[in-house]
Amino acid sequence: xxxxxxxxxxxxxxxxxxxxxxxxxxxxxxxxxxxxxxxxxxxxxxxxxxxxxxxxxxxxxxxxxxxxxxxxxx
Amino acid sequence: xxxxxxxxxxxxxxxxxxxxxxxxxxxxxxxxxxxxxxxxxxxxxxxxxxxxxxxxxxxxxxxxxxxxxxxxxxxxxxxxxxxxxxxxxxxxxxxxxxxxxxxxxxxxxxxxxxxxxxxxxxxxxxxxxxxxxxxxxxxxxxxxxxxxxxxxxxxxxxxxxxxxxxxxxxxxxxxxxxxxxxxxxxxxxxxxxxxxxxxxxxxxxxxxxxxxxxxxxxxxxxxxxxxxxxxxxxxxxxxxxxxxxxxxxxxxxxxxxxxxxxxxxxxxxxxxxxxxxxxxxxxxxxxxxxxxxxxxxxxxxxxxxxxxxxxxxxxxxxxxxxxxxxxxxxxxxxxxxxxxxxxxxxxxxxxxxxxxxxxxxxxxxxxxxxxxxxxxxxxxxxxxxxxxxxxxxxxxxxxxxxxxxxxxxxxxxxxxxxxxxxxxxxxxxxxxxxxxxxxxxxxxxxxxxxxxxxxxxxxxxxxxxxxxxxxxxxxxxxxxxxxxxxxxxxxxxxxxxxxxxxxxxxxxxxxxxxx
Numbered sequence: 374x375x376x377x378x379x380x381x382x383x384x385x386x387x388x389x390x391x392x393x394x395x396x397x398x399x400x401x402x403x404x405x406x407x408x409x410x411x412x413x414x415x416x417x418x419x420x421x422x423x424x425x426x427x428x429x430x431x432x433x434x435x436x437x438x439x440x441x442x443x444x445x446x447x
Numbered sequence: 448x449x450x451x452x453x454x455x456x457x458x459x460x461x462x463x464x465x466x467x468x469x470x471x472x473x474x475x476x477x478x479x480x481x482x483x484x485x486x487x488x489x490x491x492x493x494x495x496x497x498x499x500x501x502x503x504x505x506x507x508x509x510x511x512x513x514x515x516x517x518x519x520x521x522x523x524x525x526x527x528x529x530x531x532x533x534x535x536x537x538x539x540x541x542x543x544x545x546x547x548x549x550x551x552x553x554x555x556x557x558x559x560x561x562x563x564x565x566x567x568x569x570x571x572x573x574x575x576x577x578x579x580x581x582x583x584x585x586x587x588x589x590x591x592x593x594x595x596x597x598x599x600x601x602x603x604x605x606x607x608x609x610x611x612x613x614x615x616x617x618x619x620x621x622x623x624x625x626x627x628x629x630x631x632x633x634x635x636x637x638x639x640x641x642x643x644x645x646x647x648x649x650x651x652x653x654x655x656x657x658x659x660x661x662x663x664x665x666x667x668x669x670x671x672x673x674x675x676x677x678x679x680x681x682x683x684x685x686x687x688x689x690x691x692x693x694x695x696x697x698x699x700x701x702x703x704x705x706x707x708x709x710x711x712x713x714x715x716x717x718x719x720x721x722x723x724x725x726x727x728x729x730x731x732x733x734x735x736x737x738x739x740x741x742x743x744x745x746x747x748x749x750x751x752x753x754x755x756x757x758x759x760x761x762x763x764x765x766x767x768x769x770x771x772x773x774x775x776x777x778x779x780x781x782x783x784x785x786x787x788x789x790x791x792x793x794x795x796x797x798x799x800x801x802x803x804x805x806x807x808x809x810x811x812x813x814x815x816x817x818x819x820x821x822x823x824x825x826x827x828x829x830x831x832x833x834x835x836x837x838x839x840x841x842x843x844x845x846x847x848x849x850x851x852x853x854x855x856x857x858x859x860x861x862x863x864x865x866x867x868x869x870x871x872x873x874x875x876x877x878x879x880x881x882x883x884x885x886x887x888x889x890x891x892x893x894x895x896x897x898x899x900x901x902x903x904x905x906x907x908x909x910x911x912x913x914x915x916x917x918x919x920x921x922x923x924x925x926x927x928x929x930x931x932x933x934x935x936x937x938x939x940x941x942x943x944x945x946x947x948x949x950x951x952x953x954x955x956x957x958x959x960x961x962x
């Protein structure tokens with residue numbers, strides 16, 4: 374269940390980290406990444422994934438297909 | 448809305464808009480200090496406002512000869528996407544908003560302020576201008592301001608914002624005693640806005656087009672009103688985009704003036720495909736100096752227009768067009784803390800900041816007051832001579848200056864010229880034009896001349912401390928007089944003296960021709 378950040382495009386502006394309701398975004402050595410176990414794709418919080426909403430560079434945050442999609446606990 | 452800001456700005460001089468005299472004083476006295484836009488003593492501003500801005504190099508054209516500012520780049524996130532911005536492009540030779548070489552944490556920013564203040568007692572203002580939007584990083588921004596406030600109590604604090612998130616932070620801004628806020632307002636018409644803004648992030652959604660522009664404009668104007676009501680001084684920045692909002696900015700000017708902004712800074716669009724901005728890639732051009740000046744002239748009136756904006760980087764440090772950022776990189780600051788500086792350095796065995804030297808700062812300000820008094824006297828002397836002559840011509844002059852309000856720079860070393868308009872009413876700063884240096888390490892750069900001639904278009908003369916024989920001849924061939932006679936004298940007094948001399952020469956020539 375996760376979005377991921379393309380670090381070759383990311384400008385490290387931290388806007389996504391500020392907006393994430395799950396505190397799932399961390400910065401290490403100037404690189405930002407999303408912790409898949411914490412990301413709920415904003416389901417349960419907002420209509421749209423907030424990191425994508427605020428990211429200034431197109432096509433930089435997108436679904437990580439290597440992770441299962443988020444499903445809220447029943 | 449706070450009406451006090453407009454109490455003594457009566458449009459007594461309509462339709463002679465260029466001068467902003469205080470109605471109750473005599474014409475000559477008013478002209479002597481009101482002649483130059485946002486310059487000199489009380490140029491049409493109420494005393495209370497003037498006291499707050501007279502030492503701010505961005506808000507006062509006079510102060511920008513004496514005081515330095517720095518921007519601390521603690522605000523990387525942004526909540527909108529303007530078509531003139533590309534945050535990915537950072538080159539250290541680039542000097543424009545949105546560009547920084549290093550982002551800072553609030554703690555390090557405060558340390559940097561102390562390091563700079565230790566070396567530069569002229570430092571009067573610290574601002575948070577980006578590289579994104581100050582209020583899209585509210586936590587970092589306010590934390591930084593708090594720390595600086597605590598450690599540098601006499602420093603003026605400033606911040607810059609697009610206004611989208613402004614309303615919810617007005618109380619905190621007021622509480623921290625932030626002296627001035629700049630809001631960038633490029634339009635009040637959503638159809639025009641749709642051409643300037645690609646998207647905004649608001650209430651957890653992304654908006655585009657007309658609707659985005661409408662929301663942004665509403666929020667900007669509401670934020671402006673709230674700030675003014677809270678007694679915060681507000682400058683409005685507008686980017687002039689020819690063919691998009693050029694005519695419209697006259698309406699924007701009226702709208703922000705009406706809501707209590709005290710200064711309007713109309714800046715040229717910076718647009719180059721190499722920057723990868725939307726406008727750059729579209730080939731949208733910026734305005735010519737003449738277009739810019741003409742719009743600024745039209746907007747001038749009851750409201751001050753800023754003419755000397757450097758459009759500097761969000762991590763700029765210094766005075767005028769110098770950027771001393773490279774002296775204060777984080778590497779250098781960490782090492783300086785360990786060595787002895789002029790002021791006392793506390794060594795706790797780990798990195799510590801230099802002590803804040805209030806004495807040096809006070810001494811500098813005392814010196815500035817002396818200089819200002821001296822300069823005003825010199826200027827007033829020249830002006831009375833011209834007023835007596837009943838002339839009407841206006842001329843544009845280019846000036847090479849390193850600071851201190853004097854003509855103290857060599858032609859070859861100038862990276863920009865300050866442009867003054869001189870007339871019987873006085874000398875007024877109307878802008879500055881950047882150029883490539885003519886002198887490259889002791890050798891002339893032939894290729895620099897055409898762009899310098901371009902920048903000097905419309906100018907009758909260029910006043911410098913010194914100029915070489917060859918460039919002087921080239922200038923003269925282009926009809927521009929190169930003048931070294933006023934080396935190290937005050938700029939405005941010299942401009943007026945030159946004007947007087949030119950008048951005499953022309954009249955002498957006319958008299959001969961008539962005989």
